[in-house]
Amino acid sequence: MTNVDPADARAQFRAGTVTPTAGWSHGYTQTNLIAVPQDWAYEFLLFAQRNPKACPVLDVSDTGSRTTVLAENADLATDIPRYRIWENGELVDEPADAAQFWRDDLVAFQIGCSFTFESALVDAGIPLRHIEQGTNVPMFVTQRMCRPAGRISGPLVVSMRPVPGAMVAAAVSLSERMPAVHGAPVHVGDPTSLIVGNIDEPQFGDPVKFEAGDVPMFWACGVTPQAAVMASTLPFAITHAPGHMFITDVPDKTYTLGGGSNV
Amino acid sequence: MTNVDPADARAQFRAGTVTPTAGWSHGYTQTNLIAVPQDWAYEFLLFAQRNPKACPVLDVSDTGSRTTVLAENADLATDIPRYRIWENGELVDEPADAAQFWRDDLVAFQIGCSFTFESALVDAGIPLRHIEQGTNVPMFVTQRMCRPAGRISGPLVVSMRPVPGAMVAAAVSLSERMPAVHGAPVHVGDPTSLIVGNIDEPQFGDPVKFEAGDVPMFWACGVTPQAAVMASTLPFAITHAPGHMFITDVPDKTYTLGGGSNV
Numbered sequence: 001m002t003n004v005d006p007a008d009a010r011a012q013f014r015a016g017t018v019t020p021t022a023g024w025s026h027g028y029t030q031t032n033l034i035a036v037p038q039d040w041a042y043e044f045l046l047f048a049q050r051n052p053k054a055c056p057v058l059d060v061s062d063t064g065s066r067t068t069v070l071a072e073n074a075d076l077a078t079d080i081p082r083y084r085i086w087e088n089g090e091l092v093d094e095p096a097d098a099a100q101f102w103r104d105d106l107v108a109f110q111i112g113c114s115f116t117f118e119s120a121l122v123d124a125g126i127p128l129r130h131i132e133q134g135t136n137v138p139m140f141v142t143q144r145m146c147r148p149a150g151r152i153s154g155p156l157v158v159s160m161r162p163v164p165g166a167m168v169a170a171a172v173s174l175s176e177r178m179p180a181v182h183g184a185p186v187h188v189g190d191p192t193s194l195i196v197g198n199i200d201e202p203q204f205g206d207p208v209k210f211e212a213g214d215v216p217m218f219w220a221c222g223v224t225p226q227a228a229v230m231a232s233t234l235p236f237a238i239t240h241a242p243g244h245m246f247i248t249d250v251p252d253k254t255y256t257l258g259g260g261s262n263v
Numbered sequence: 264m265t266n267v268d269p270a271d272a273r274a275q276f277r278a279g280t281v282t283p284t285a286g287w288s289h290g291y292t293q294t295n296l297i298a299v300p301q302d303w304a305y306e307f308l309l310f311a312q313r314n315p316k317a318c319p320v321l322d323v324s325d326t327g328s329r330t331t332v333l334a335e336n337a338d339l340a341t342d343i344p345r346y347r348i349w350e351n352g353e354l355v356d357e358p359a360d361a362a363q364f365w366r367d368d369l370v371a372f373q374i375g376c377s378f379t380f381e382s383a384l385v386d387a388g389i390p391l392r393h394i395e396q397g398t399n400v401p402m403f404v405t406q407r408m409c410r411p412a413g414r415i416s417g418p419l420v421v422s423m424r425p426v427p428g429a430m431v432a433a434a435v436s437l438s439e440r441m442p443a444v445h446g447a448p449v450h451v452g453d454p455t456s457l458i459v460g461n462i463d464e465p466q467f468g469d470p471v472k473f474e475a476g477d478v479p480m481f482w483a484c485g486v487t488p489q490a491a492v493m494a495s496t497l498p499f500a501i502t503h504a505p506g507h508m509f510i511t512d513v514p515d516k517t518y519t520l521g522g523g524s525n526v
Contacts, residue, residue, distance in 0.1 A: 041305060042304060042305035042308065045305065045308050045309065045312065046308065046323055049308065049312075049320050049323055050323070057312050060309055060312055060313070062413075069410075147332075150325075176520055177520070179442055179520070184520075257439055257440070257442070257447075257520075
């Protein structure tokens, strides 16, 4: 049962359901979670401010708190279907419940997720090949370094979607109107000057098959902070597992210009 | 000589010229400066993240640094025409040069300024009454509290511009496309439910005269962080003096969606 309201979805995950969240609670914003020790929180927030397309911050919880203004009665340590636990930049565990790992000095960041603008593209009739093919969106490490902040640095990571040539302009316009969830693409077309390696071999997610006339479009990706955690060897961090997002109570349209956001 | 390039303007202010910056270096972004001790920097950045319409952060300098990526070779301690020095939430000095007050533990924030969207309104033929009348824009403390961050809290402050009824929609659309400089208005029309006090008695700036058919439009204002400095009794801060802004090398259009920003 995936088309449940966000509170029900979170309750299912808290009770032990483990599943990717694509397609769950249609119309509600899903987020990337990254929780870091307070000692690193300023540099992480600064890293996000300096790289806003990759790291759009939708909420920051108070130190030690497992709650967020984005979801009523949520527990950030239990309400995500799968977590990743990081020590010294290394992945050490992937539990379905992070309560035993949570610490009083952690600061939890909610980062905008491309699922939000994907909904807008699909609603406009733009085909998303990775969804048609039942795979994860391909993500690539780029040749561009993010602007560092103190001890935190790392490469920009992008997600790639093949889009029919006649729909490229619409995909730009629609995503641009959602600056809080990565905004307009950073690159369209031949990725030679952008990505590290080959377009058939993404560093995260799965390869995707192009249809005739498709143009590759690249958006800044919320995996960028996880790449920075690895590159910067943070002593400790908790994140969601890829594709297993936090489901908020916030309607997607809140993050569209003109959609009613008034903050 | 006001229509000089930004580097020349900064050089004149560094050499001692004291003047409001409205009308200087047309087409280039001006910013609000607020520098706080490192011990307060995380909470200030968090306050800005939680109140993005009032506190759009365009840059944060490294601790102790007097430079910014927004302006080549600039010295933040000397290149603003007039500063304000704050101790324990009280204004203690208004020097033309802040070098003797700068400290190695200060973190300098550049906050977006309504001058940027005012240029877009004027270019579209929307009259700005306070400019026609040669006065400062009126600013009001509101009944709304900002979302606090740790020790930092305070009321939302708004600026008000009377706009002819036929141009209200255009003023909304144009400013909405500039989310990095306060974005769309927070309120249009009767301010009874919004402001503290009377529309003829702004708490900052000057009263403005309405023309027949004008509607009051209220935008979140970059004075909000200064109000928070006062309300939160920060032990020390350096800000620009009202109307005496920092002039960057960044063209205004960079902060318009579609204007070329690619960060």
